[in-house]
Amino acid sequence: MLIDLTNSDKAAMRQKTPQKAPLRSSGKIGSDIRALRRSRNWTLNDLAEQLDRSVGWLSQVERNVSEPALDDIRKIAGLFSLPVSFFFTDAAVSDEAAYIVRAGSRRIMSDAPKGLAESLLSPDLGGAFEIVHSVFAPGAACPESFVRPTEEAGYVLEGSLVLFIDGVRFELYPGDSFHFAGEEITWINEGKTNAVLIWVIAPPVY
């Protein structure tokens, strides 16, 4: 029988000393940081520089071998424009944490652009795509149009949203969905109620 060892298998076998046990505390922060860094296409060095820390340290932090100081976390959250709370969401039941995100305990990503509240629908960052729950307040408008190197799609849950795709205006209502990739986008909620959408982005940008 042939056994195909993956690289990590091989790496594991090669290790003489058991190494510090990865994962100490609640330990997911490191993985989040790694996913965020990757979504920005930064190297360990890129991020370490901005944090005034060594590459080795960051590597350990991202693999949950060592914990960053609170001050580092604040700096990191800032660099990714996320609230510090993002890194401390209470993981519900143990088993669930890996697969399920309950309606009441989503991780909040922003409330920044005044009028747009985004929260994460996936248990973790990383992966091929990310799903975001977005609430557009009445009157809220995209601060400036954007183009992203991603494939995106969405579905309107409540209210209505006006979406401009390459300048063409589309009014979306509950049940409508959209899809674009590479086009220039803007939006505005011209309604009197919240517009609630589910937004899928691949690859992840947050």
Next chain:
Amino acid sequence: MLIDLTNSDKAAMRQKTPQKAPLRSSGKIGSDIRALRRSRNWTLNDLAEQLDRSVGWLSQVERNVSEPALDDIRKIAGLFSLPVSFFFTDAAVSDEAAYIVRAGSRRIMSDAPKGLAESLLSPDLGGAFEIVHSVFAPGAACPESFVRPTEEAGYVLEGSLVLFIDGVRFELYPGDSFHFAGEEITWINEGKTNAVLIWVIAPPVY
């Protein structure tokens, strides 16, 4: 100044004769077939064989250069377990067709496993992921558990669904979301009403 020509640029320049204009009729069927074939990892040859047609013919059909006979379409739909109607959805307003799918005009993918009605929320197949609108009838259960080489996530719109991920039972309610990749999955709607979900699959399998 250096100009970097893409392959298709070069191909275009090389052409002496303008070639048959790609796209004749409503023309999207070909692209759909191509996306479906690719999602199955079939080659032109694989599919052509099953259709008893030449590879060249299929190539032309998929590029919307030539049209398949109705009989071919029936055969193709069958091979992909899709209703023939799937290939003939009325594209709404011209501009919209490429980006928007209205609540009322989704392409129906199946009603087959008795109790699960799926329709497509993306304007077309292909791309990095696909979004499906799924309605699970009361009492409906997954005929048999499955494992797919995909990353999947979903969001519960209405009703409730019981999802088993690697044998662990999760009860999902409106607003809850889930995410898995590679695990063994089954589901059942134990409620008395439809369970309505949005399901994201990457890469596309339909």
Next chain:
DNA sequence: GTGATGAAAAAATCATTGAAAATTTCATTT
């Protein structure tokens, strides 16, 4: 004991290259 560093070791990434496979083109037939 854990955080942190710096440098060596290991692993992953990336551009090439040649061979094989898949796809497109097109002259010809139905």
Next chain:
DNA sequence: AAATGAAATTTTCAATGATTTTTTCATCAC
């Protein structure tokens, strides 16, 4: 116009070597 078959073209894939990125670890600091 559909359809074919074979030649031409393009894409894919595996192997290789050079780089870059990441991990490991001995060591110092708190």
